[in-house]
Amino acid sequence: AREAAVRPRKEKTPFTIDFVTPDENLDDTDKIFATSNASVSLPKTQIRNKTRNLLPDDKHFNSRQLLRLFLKPKAMLRSKKMIKG
Amino acid sequence: KAIQNIFVSAQGTTATHRKLCVSLRATQEKCAQEGMRAEKAFCVEFTRCLNRALVVKKGEAVGDRILKFCDLFIRHIYEKEAKDRKAAKTSDGDVDMGGEEEQEEEEEMPNSCTTRFTRYLLQHLSKGLLAANKIVRFRVCQFFALTLSSIPALEENTFANLKKGLVRRMYDRESNIRVQASLALMRLGFGVADEEEESDFDDEDDDEGLVQNTVVGRLVDRLSGDNSADVRRAILLNLNHTPLTLPHLLERSRDLDAITRRLVYSRTLPSLGDFRLLTISMREKILRWGLQDRDPAVRKAAERAFVDNWVSNADGDILEVLERLDVVNSKVAEMAMEAYWQHGNSIDKPFGTEYWEDLTPESVFLARTFHDYCRDPETQNDHHIDEKMPEVTHLAFIIQKNANLLMDSPPGVPVNPGKNGKNGNVNPPKDAAEVEFIVEQLLLIAMKSDYGDEIGRRKMFSLLRELLAIVDLPEATVSRIIEVMRKVSGGEREFCSVTLEIIAEVHDTIAPEEDEPAVDGDDADSFHSAQSEPEGRPKPKAKAKPKPKPKKAKRVVDSDDEMMDVDEDDEDDEDGEEDPEENRAIKEMVTNLRCLFIAQCMLENVEGDLNSNAHLTTMLNGLIIPAVRSQEAPIRERGLRCLGLCCLLDKPLAEENMALFAHCFNKGHEELQIEAAHIISDILVVHGASLFESEKCQIEQKTVFKMFGKAIKLDDSPEAQAVSAEVLCKLFLAKVIDDDDLLKATVIAYFDAATNDNLTLRQTLSYFLPVYCHSRDDNQIRMQRITVSTLHTLISIFANLDEGEEMVTPSNIASQLADWTDPRKVFRLDASDQSKVNWDVHIDLAADLAAKIASGSTKEEKKILCQMLGKLVISASCTPEKLQELSEQTTELIESKAVTDAVSRNALIKFQASLEKVLAQQAEGPGRERS
Structure with missing residues (x-):
């Protein structure tokens, strides 16, 4: 009765753990903790990341670089007409 | 049973956990009193219930709640036991027992039902670390991550056992298990201090040094090595700062994962306590990476770290913070200050006269960035900047004073080492680089100042003019001066004519040679007179003289030849006799280079038509063309740049010279290639591809474009390759190029394995390609x-x-x-x-x-x-x-x-x-x- 009062109020997932009913599989510690031959560890190749998970060096290329002249970095391309006279 | 019921209730809500703990403890104590058998039964039943939670998959709240409940229970029983013992002692009459002794006793870990219970529980669960079921492994690790910090002390055996098991799980297949295992290890006390550990894990192939074999070493290794950002983040947030770990923690400011990067700024840096604990290069790097991050949230966090944490670390004294950065040599402080002002900081009082008396790089930098910020047209609030800055006349005076200081600063002055003894070394308090920096900052202030005051404007103009004639001034300073000069001059024409006068003066400090016709037509006389000089030795001249003609009259004895606090020629006195010819050649070269540099700076600030400005034509013919033809490579290359700049102002000139630049690109060394590529690109962007239609243009459009197409394939010259790619990008965007094959070459260069290491090329193209296609x-x-x-x-x-x-x-x-x-x-x-x-x-x-x-x-x-x-x-x-x-x-x-x-x-x-x-x-x- 106590559970019934609590359960509907919390999340919609009706999932609860049954602590009471005996269960052969769950009550046997060895079964729960059973190991298998399959490796549970990362394969060696995936252990280490070559780049240390770092970003490449950012050259900070941006639109301003594309829009300016090499020789006159202060003048933007729109000054084209001005230069042409 | 009671235990079952308690677990049933505990899964529903955490609200009743405390109450449940108390009653569970009561049950436990009751069992303990009944004897070992009952106590054991309690443990068995407890673990039986816990097992049921261990198979609950990740994300189910009930599972999490049960584990939390267990943690609370463990904490509760230890507290309870300590309290009980204290109570027992008090009732025994040991009223005066000091707290210290009590704690000591606690650390001894008496054998009690509490410790027996935890030992049983931990032993039980550690078996689950190798379970085939990944849910079980996850829950077990999660259990450890939650509870290990609640257990005051562990038995040696249990501890070693756990450590070993958890270290294995740091390399689990499942990233969420790795997260929990790492957390658990840190809860176990690893990473708290860089304690010495034995390297007892020989079962894995670690040949990367000893650090690897300690748990801290492993955590540090996982911090950068784990492919899951969750794992890296978990370690970042929980690993303690030690000299050993700190660099690795800060390195995460460049993590692939943006959230991880942000956490470095929002969590790691503030938790550091004081930014001054970092080395100066660490400070620079961490600020630069953060303030320039591509993710706005990271930038924001970095700004906050600077503006809030760092500045308050220095008790709000921004100058103090700046002194802890390398303002002279790095751009970081500039970005940081922009953020600082934008976050609502200001300067309330005017910068007074005494402020300008003795400037430091930091103080002038502070004033300059504030001035920039206030003069920024986008800033609404001008913070009464006019009242806080010196008037233009005063500013000119300050510049002059510091420029003089610069001339007296030995190390930064390349041409003038002989002067020191004579001058008695007028106390240079800062090194030359610092003084140069101060002058530059002052010029930047001058650049944005208000020249409504005509007297001030004239004063500034004449000062700049004087300064420009000083050959010893560093080039960067010259460039700034010319920029300000353009601003304070009456117009482009006046600007050009004054600059040309200066070039003539500078040029005239040497005797011109046959292949170096002087700028001024009248120079033929002085040319002649120079040659007839018996020793063939150049004499210093006063640079303040506007015209070169009265040269001969000026040839007086060296030492008397000081009009300003500046001179440039005394080297001759010492070395001249040894090898006058060579000496003279060097001097001539230096002076010529300076003339060309001034010309270049001037051209960078000119936009009008070349032909409508007679001064420019004179300079082109008298200075630049001869330089391009010079035998000396440095002169020729600088001349080329000037010629390129002229071509931007005159289409026919560009048409005539296109073939020349293409030749330089094809035949030149890498630097020259890059220069030529820049020039060609700019010319085409300014004048358009139509210049190829002219008869004067002796090279075909096809040939020029193909040249770049070829250059982006040349990976033995990565810089030229990257520049060629950038040129193509620009020309594509400017619609100068519309060639399918070139676009194809560009796309191939972007993906080709051969350009893997050419980051500049890759990043340019990764920006360009989507912009091009989607525009x-x-x-x-x-x-x-x-x-x-x-x-x-x-x-x-x-x-x-x-x-x-x-x-x-x-x-x-x-x-x-x-x-x-x-x-x-x-x-x-x-x-x-x-x-x-x-x-x-x-x-x-x-x-x-x-x-x-x-x-x-x-x-x-x-x-x-x-x-x-x-x-x-x-x-x-x-x-x-x-x-x-x-x-x-x-x-x-x-x-x-x-x-x-x-x-x-x-x-x-x-x-x-x-x-x-x-x-x-x-x-x-x-x-x-x-x-």
């Missing part, structure tokens, strides 16, 4: 046209990769190309209006792909192409005839057996199905515009 329909159509053949080339490059070479897979390239040619992504003024979208781009591309599949290619290529079809956008708004045709083409392809493998066939069939669906849509509603 205009016709650009995108060009990309669509070359897609199939480009992909073909790239697939064969991929197939022929050498061992160790890395490259994006063709299938990823195909996705990228599909994205660039996605018609929905082309920029529209009205993004919501889909009627202008050119839906046919992907239809045409699909037709190209189908044709390529049919006409034959390798099986691998066909597979990629078939799969690429599925990445295209097929809309009912495309041209119906084209869609119909494509559908027929596809059907034919399916029937023709050109494609045999299942993956490709399925892709084709699926594509055909989608086409039919869209065809049906068109049939039922031809008027429908939207897909």
